[in-house]
Amino acid sequence: MRILLIGLLLCFSSQNALAWGQEGHAIVAEIAHRHLSPRARMRIAGILGEGVSLASVSTWADDVRTTRPETYNWHFVDIPLDVPIYDPARDCKPNKEKGDCVIAEVARLRAALTRRRLRPEARREALKYLVHFIGDLHQPLHTLLEETGANDRKVRFFKQPNSAHGPAPKEDTNLHAVWDSGLIRHCTWGWNAYAARLQKDWLPKHNINALAKGTVIEWVQEAHKAAKDVAFTVPMNADVDDDYVARVLPTLDRQLAVAGLRLARVLNEAFGSKPRPYRSAVAADRLEGWYCGTS
Numbered sequence: 001m002r003i004l005l006i007g008l009l010l011c012f013s014s015q016n017a018l019a020w021g022q023e024g025h026a027i028v029a030e031i032a033h034r035h036l037s038p039r040a041r042m043r044i045a046g047i048l049g050e051g052v053s054l055a056s057v058s059t060w061a062d063d064v065r066t067t068r069p070e071t072y073n074w075h076f077v078d079i080p081l082d083v084p085i086y087d088p089a090r091d092c093k094p095n096k097e098k099g100d101c102v103i104a105e106v107a108r109l110r111a112a113l114t115r116r117r118l119r120p121e122a123r124r125e126a127l128k129y130l131v132h133f134i135g136d137l138h139q140p141l142h143t144l145l146e147e148t149g150a151n152d153r154k155v156r157f158f159k160q161p162n163s164a165h166g167p168a169p170k171e172d173t174n175l176h177a178v179w180d181s182g183l184i185r186h187c188t189w190g191w192n193a194y195a196a197r198l199q200k201d202w203l204p205k206h207n208i209n210a211l212a213k214g215t216v217i218e219w220v221q222e223a224h225k226a227a228k229d230v231a232f233t234v235p236m237n238a239d240v241d242d243d244y245v246a247r248v249l250p251t252l253d254r255q256l257a258v259a260g261l262r263l264a265r266v267l268n269e270a271f272g273s274k275p276r277p278y279r280s281a282v283a284a285d286r287l288e289g290w291y292c293g294t295s
Contacts, residue, residue: 005159019182020135020136020180020181021180021181021185022058022059022140022181022191023181023184023185023190023194024059024135024139024180024181024184024256025055025059025131025132025135025192025193026055026058026059026075026191026195027184027191027194027195027198027256027260028058028131028134028135028138028194028256028259028260028263029053029054029055029057029058029078029131029135029260029263030053030054030055030191030195030260031195031198031199031203031256031257031259031260031261031263031264032131032260032263032264032267033053033054033055033077033259033264034199034260034264034267035208035260035261035264035265035268036264036267037268037273038270038273039271039273040264040267040268040270040271040273043271044127044267044271047050047120047124047127048124048127048128049161054131056238057127057128057131058128058131058135059132060128060129060160061074061128061129061132061133062075062132063073069097069098070097070098070099070100071099071105071129072097072098072100073095073098073101073102074099074100074101074102074104074105074133075102075133075136075142076101076102076128076136076142076143076149077091077092077101077102077103077137077139077142077143077220078091078101078144078145078149079143079144079145079220079221079224080145080146081090081144081145081227081228081232082228084098084221084225085221086103086217086220086221086223086224088095088103088104089270090273091145094199102133102137102142102220103137103216103217103220105129105133105134106130106134106137106216107216109126109129109133110128110130110269110270111292112126113126113127113130113270113271114270127267130266130267131263134259134262134263134266135259135263137219137220137223137259138219138223138255138256138258138259138262139179139223139255140179140223140224140226140227140230140231140232140251140255141175141176141179141227141232142223143220143221143223143224143227143232144224144227144228144232145253146232148176149175149176150174150175150179150227150231150232151174151175151176151177152174152236153174153175153176153232153234153236154172154173154174154236155172155173155175155178155234155236155237155238155239155240155253156170156171156172156173156237156238156239156240157170157171157173157177157178157182157186157238157240158170158182158186159185160185160186160189161173161185161187161188161189161292162186162187162242162291167242168186170239175231175232175234175240176255178240179231183245183248183249183252184252186245186291186292187245187249187290187292188290188291188292189289189290190289193289193290194256194290197261197290198253198256198257202253202254202257203257206257208261208291209266211257211261212213212261212262212264212265213260214262221260223255226251226254226255230247230248230251231248231251245292246292249292250259264270
């Protein structure tokens with residue numbers, strides 16, 4: 001009964017959707033994996049177990065969210081739309097039942113991973129939370145106060161990729177869910193194709209060392225700017241079409257790619273090592289199944 005009541009309360013709470021769907025978190029984790037140092041990979045394998053990938057644990061924090069209500073607010077930070085600067089006193093207030101915000105929790109998790117005497121299970125959970133939350137803070141609408149991070153902005157959006165038979169059918173949803181998973185699912189049937197495309201076509205065109213720099217607060221403020229300028233730009237009850245997809249795809253690509261690079265940097269630093277040299281070669285057949293063109 002207690003768990004049921006918690007679940008009902010959460011349904012009516014701020015930011016009730018989950019940041020990035022399974023596909024988005026897996027993309028971030030896969031990109032991060034490719035940029036880990038050998039030492040970091042070895043340490044992560046020792047924590048998670050051999051053969052357990054970052055992608056496979058990347059949504060664990062969502063799985064336990066309803067039974068751990070004190071973690072609820074750790075998935076986002078509520079910054080007002082027209083305010084470009086994060087203010088912890090305003091945006092990250094502690095809540096006894098639901099925690100504070102993603103920025104504060106990421107700082108605690110980074111410190112925890114470097115603690116030598118941390119129990120193995122606590123270290124494992126810290127790693128799984130960190131993998132998830134670094135992804136969360138790059139989802140633009142998880143940095144937005146208004147309309148509970150656009151959960152309350154109702155729209156219609158495609159249920160799947162378009163096909164040779166014409167545009168895909170649409171369904172009633174909300175703008176937050178479009179960014180969590182709708183955009184990715186409209187562009188590909190599988191997250192591997194999206195990750196492979198970023199690795200082959202996006203990352204080689206950018207200075208990955210520069211993109212991985214910065215602080216967590218700077219990363220959140222970047223995401224918040226993307227929310228204001230790009231994501232949160234359709235009216236209530238809009239019929240979101242392929243023009244919107246084409247316009248926002250470069251931002252979606254960037255947020256997923258830099259989240260992976262920055263997660264790798266955080267983990268490499270936590271385990272005392274330098275990043276692994278980047279390799280852009282990707283098997284061409286992995287790029288099949290992409291439906292949104294290039295950006």
